[in-house]
Amino acid sequence: MQEFTGQEENSILPVPIEQEINIKADVKALGAMYLALRRFQPTITNVSTLKAGLIGGLAGVAARVPVYTLQGLQSEAVQGRQGRRYHVAERVAIACAHRVVCVSPSLQKRAHELGLIPVHKTVVLGVTGVRPLPPMAPELTATQRNQLGLSKDRPVIGFVGRLARTQGIPELIHAFQRVQLQVPDAALLLVGDYEEDAPGAAEVRQLIEQTPGVIRAGLVPDVSPYYPLMTVMAFPACHEGFSTMALEGAAFGLPLVMTNTAEAHDLVKDGLTGWYVPAGDPDALASALITALLDPAEARRRGEAGLQWVMEHFSPQRVQERWADYYDELLRWRELGTQHPEKRVMDILFSGLGLMLLGLPMLGLAGLIRYKLGSPVLFKQVRPGLAGQPFTMYKFRTMTDERGPDGELLPNAVRLTAFGKFLRSTSLDELPELLNILKGDMSLVGPRPLLMEYLPLYNERQARRHEVRPGLTGWAQVNGRNALSWEEKFEHDMWYVENRSFALDLKILLMTLKKVLNRDGINADGEATAPRFKGTHPS
Structure with a gap:
C-alpha cells in the first residue's frame, strides 16, 4: 500500500477501527476519522464495510459527499441483541451516505426488500475485478x-x-x-x-x-x-x-x-x-x-x-470504468452545487424562516388533508435534481385513493377533488418542498423537478436544466406554468439557466406571489394534471 500510494502521489492516514461494536473504541475512531478528513479534505469520501461505513460515514458527512460501498448485510448473520445493533449501525451508515454503491444486484435487491435503502439511493458498480490467474509452475x-x-x-x-x-x-x-x-x-x-x-x-x-x-x-x-x-x-x-x-x-x-x-x-x-x-x-x-x-x-x-x-461479469476494466464514470458524475454534482453560494444562503434563510412561520399552519393543513383525502398526507416521489442526481420530493397529497370494481385506481380527474384543486390553485400543496430546499435538494428558484423517466428523452440543450437545482418556482412558472407546451417550458428553463442571477431570482419570487394570488396557469385545458412529456420530435 505504501508503495502504491507513493507512486500515485497519494497519502495514507491510518485510523484504527475495531471490527466489533465497542462504544469507547468507536468514539475514539470517530474522532480520529474526523480529524483525518479535516486534514485531507476529500471531495468524495468512499467508505466500505459496516464499521468503516458507520465511522467514516458519520465523519464523512462533513465532506458533503460520503459514498457507502455496501458489501454485505451483517445484521442478517447475527441474531438477538448483536443483530439489532448491526441493523441500527447499517441504517446509520446508509443514512450518512449521499449514495450507496451495492457490490452486486442481489445485495441491492435484498437491501431494498428490508427497507434499508430507497431504490433511488443505490447503484450497482461492482467492488472489484479479477483476472484469470496464470497457471502455476x-x-x-x-x-x-x-x-x-x-x-x-x-x-x-x-x-x-x-x-x-x-x-x-x-x-x-x-x-x-x-x-x-x-x-x-x-x-x-x-x-x-x-x-x-x-x-x-x-x-x-x-x-x-x-x-x-x-x-x-x-x-x-x-x-x-x-x-x-x-x-x-x-x-x-x-x-x-x-x-x-x-x-x-x-x-x-x-x-x-x-x-x-x-x-x-x-x-x-x-x-x-x-x-x-x-x-x-x-x-x-x-x-x-x-x-x-x-x-x-x-x-x-x-x-x-x-x-x-x-x-x-467481473473484468477489472469494466468495474474500473463504471467507478470512474460514477466518480465523474459525483464530481460534476459537487462542482455545480458549489456555484453561486449566495443563492444557497438565500435558500437556507428563506426556507428555514418559512418553515418556522408556517410550521403550525402546515400541521393544521396536514390534519385537514388527512380528514378529507386520507393518508399518507405527504406525496413522495423521486425526481432528478442537480446534475440529474435523484432525490425524494415532498408535496401534500391532492388526490384520493379511490379505486374501481377491478381494484385499479380511478382516473386522475375523478380522484382530484374540489379540495385538491384548491390546494393546487393556491400552491399550498407545494409547501413541504421547503424541506427539500433546506436540505439542498431544491432551490427557491429554478426549473421545476420533472420525472426520472424523462431524463433519457431530453436533447442535449434540454438536459442543461439540471445544471442548477430544481426550484419551487421558476421562469417557466411565471410565464405560463402548466398552460405552456413542453417546448415552451424548456425554452424558458434554458433562458433561466443561461441568465440566472440574484436579482432575477428576486424578480421571479415576486412574480410568483402575484401568479399564486391570481391562480394563473395551474393546468392545461381539460387536464387534471399536466400532459406527459414524450420527447422533442424534430420538425
Whole structure:
C-alpha cells in the first residue's frame, strides 16, 4: 500500500477501527476519522464495510459527499441483541451516505426488500475485478504440496479467510468430518489465521486442532499458490458480504460451494458454476462437498463455467470504468452545487424562516388533508435534481385513493377533488418542498423537478436544466406554468439557466406571489394534471 500510494502521489492516514461494536473504541475512531478528513479534505469520501461505513460515514458527512460501498448485510448473520445493533449501525451508515454503491444486484435487491435503502439511493458498480490467474509452475505446486504434506491426487477442500465462528468454521469442520466418512483421504486446507478476540475463538481453535485431515497454512501474503492444491472451495459463512476470495477461486477454475446468501447469487449459479447450501447446515454442506469430490468431471465442468461467468461479469476494466464514470458524475454534482453560494444562503434563510412561520399552519393543513383525502398526507416521489442526481420530493397529497370494481385506481380527474384543486390553485400543496430546499435538494428558484423517466428523452440543450437545482418556482412558472407546451417550458428553463442571477431570482419570487394570488396557469385545458412529456420530435 505504501508503495502504491507513493507512486500515485497519494497519502495514507491510518485510523484504527475495531471490527466489533465497542462504544469507547468507536468514539475514539470517530474522532480520529474526523480529524483525518479535516486534514485531507476529500471531495468524495468512499467508505466500505459496516464499521468503516458507520465511522467514516458519520465523519464523512462533513465532506458533503460520503459514498457507502455496501458489501454485505451483517445484521442478517447475527441474531438477538448483536443483530439489532448491526441493523441500527447499517441504517446509520446508509443514512450518512449521499449514495450507496451495492457490490452486486442481489445485495441491492435484498437491501431494498428490508427497507434499508430507497431504490433511488443505490447503484450497482461492482467492488472489484479479477483476472484469470496464470497457471502455476508444476515444480512450485509440487513443492507446495510437499511442504503441506499433500499427495498429488489427494482431494482437497479449500477455505480462504478468517478462522472464526462468523465465517462458518464450526459448520465447515462438522461437514468435513461427515465428508471423511465417504472420502477418507480428503483434506481440508485452511488459508488464514485465527481471530483470537472473536466470539467462540477457543471453540474454533479446538475444533481445528482436534480434527484429523485439517491442514492450516496460516496467514499468507499471496493466496494464489494455494489454489492449484484445491479441488473445491467452500464458503460456509452465514454472511460475509461479497467475497473477493470466491472471485479469485472461480477465476482459477475452481467450483464453489457457498451458503445461499444474497451475495452468493452473483458469484455462483446453482447447478451451473457451483452449489448453494443453506447457512448453518453442516449436512447440506457435506453433501455438496462429497458430490464435488466424488464426481471430478462435474466439478471440473462447473469450475470451467464459473471461470467463464467471472470473466464475463467481473473484468477489472469494466468495474474500473463504471467507478470512474460514477466518480465523474459525483464530481460534476459537487462542482455545480458549489456555484453561486449566495443563492444557497438565500435558500437556507428563506426556507428555514418559512418553515418556522408556517410550521403550525402546515400541521393544521396536514390534519385537514388527512380528514378529507386520507393518508399518507405527504406525496413522495423521486425526481432528478442537480446534475440529474435523484432525490425524494415532498408535496401534500391532492388526490384520493379511490379505486374501481377491478381494484385499479380511478382516473386522475375523478380522484382530484374540489379540495385538491384548491390546494393546487393556491400552491399550498407545494409547501413541504421547503424541506427539500433546506436540505439542498431544491432551490427557491429554478426549473421545476420533472420525472426520472424523462431524463433519457431530453436533447442535449434540454438536459442543461439540471445544471442548477430544481426550484419551487421558476421562469417557466411565471410565464405560463402548466398552460405552456413542453417546448415552451424548456425554452424558458434554458433562458433561466443561461441568465440566472440574484436579482432575477428576486424578480421571479415576486412574480410568483402575484401568479399564486391570481391562480394563473395551474393546468392545461381539460387536464387534471399536466400532459406527459414524450420527447422533442424534430420538425
